[in-house]
Amino acid sequence: MAIDIVPRRAWGARAPRGGYTRLDSTRGVKVHYTGGRVDPGVVGDHDLCVSLVQSIQRHHMDGNGWMDIGYSFVACPHRKVFEGRGLHRLPAANGSGLNSGHYAVLGLVGNAGLVQPPDGVLHAVLDAIEHLRERGGAGREIKGHRDGYSTDCPGEPLYAWVRRGAPRPGDGDGDGDGTEAPPFPGRVLRYPPVTRGEDVRTWQRQMRARGWEIAVDGAYGGASRDVCRRFQRQQGVEDDGVVGPVTWRLAWEAPGTPEAAGTPEAADAPEGPEAPLT
Numbered sequence: 001m002a003i004d005i006v007p008r009r010a011w012g013a014r015a016p017r018g019g020y021t022r023l024d025s026t027r028g029v030k031v032h033y034t035g036g037r038v039d040p041g042v043v044g045d046h047d048l049c050v051s052l053v054q055s056i057q058r059h060h061m062d063g064n065g066w067m068d069i070g071y072s073f074v075a076c077p078h079r080k081v082f083e084g085r086g087l088h089r090l091p092a093a094n095g096s097g098l099n100s101g102h103y104a105v106l107g108l109v110g111n112a113g114l115v116q117p118p119d120g121v122l123h124a125v126l127d128a129i130e131h132l133r134e135r136g137g138a139g140r141e142i143k144g145h146r147d148g149y150s151t152d153c154p155g156e157p158l159y160a161w162v163r164r165g166a167p168r169p170g171d172g173d174g175d176g177d178g179t180e181a182p183p184f185p186g187r188v189l190r191y192p193p194v195t196r197g198e199d200v201r202t203w204q205r206q207m208r209a210r211g212w213e214i215a216v217d218g219a220y221g222g223a224s225r226d227v228c229r230r231f232q233r234q235q236g237v238e239d240d241g242v243v244g245p246v247t248w249r250l251a252w253e254a255p256g257t258p259e260a261a262g263t264p265e266a267a268d269a270p271e272g273p274e275a276p277l278t
């Protein structure tokens with residue numbers, strides 16, 4: 001399903017107060033929530049989504065003194081993606097000094113009222129992320145605002161989903177073939193010393209199926225650990241080189257291919273006077 005974008009004009013966006021800072025590429029995307037109460041009525045009434053996005057822009061411009069709404073895109077329950085700052089423009093929502101590394105996508109849920117993200121929100125967040133990857137130079141990382149910044153954002157339910165690898169609702173993974181991870185073996189795979197067993201072989205076979213160069217020999221040594229680390233970096237989780245429950249599940253359920261795995265971390269450039277928010 002193609003992305004359903006609501007252009008700025010269609011939601012009555014105010015004009016920005018000044019020029020945007022150009023962003024060629026990012027390491028990925030950070031996911032946000034509103035940090036306030038979201039009227040559960042939005043689920044049945046898209047007009048309320050429009051009003052909410054307008055009020056967020058108002059708050060960012062008149063309250064925070066920003067030049068525009070802080071987010072790159074906003075995802076609503078109707079699987080629509082509101083254009084915020086959009087592609088190749090520095091967002092303001094990730095926290096001071098943290099915006100050049102990630103685009104900012106808001107899911108229209110809050111810390112009260114509508115708390116659990118409806119499937120439409122999750123789909124729309126992913127539609128926005130794919131759009132940012134295809135057209136905006138976004139890298140593979142999907143993180144929550146709280147990663148690297150002191151905030152509750154994006155709230156427990158949305159953050160738990162991010163930590164699971166942000167799967168598409170309904171198909172158990174991100175690429176539509178219905179793959180589900182087999183049960184976690186109950187022990188972590190690590191090196192040193194070499195971990196041996198059928199569980200190692202199962203994981204290696206899956207990584208190989210994803211396109212990684214890895215021997216399927218049932219022995220988790222230095223080479224397996226290196227693949228694991230690169231995969232973890234690609235997925236935006238801690239690269240400890242240990243296959244625990246999250247890394248195990250991501251091997252089956254995370255979207256994507258190895259490509260240029262393990263992109264080096266770029267430093268966050270400082271960026272102007274805009275202040276952080278939730």
Ligand SMILES: [Zn+2]
Nearest residue numbers: 046049076078
């Ligand atoms: Zn809506």
Ligand SMILES: [Zn+2]
Nearest residue numbers: 032145153278
């Ligand atoms: Zn946030």
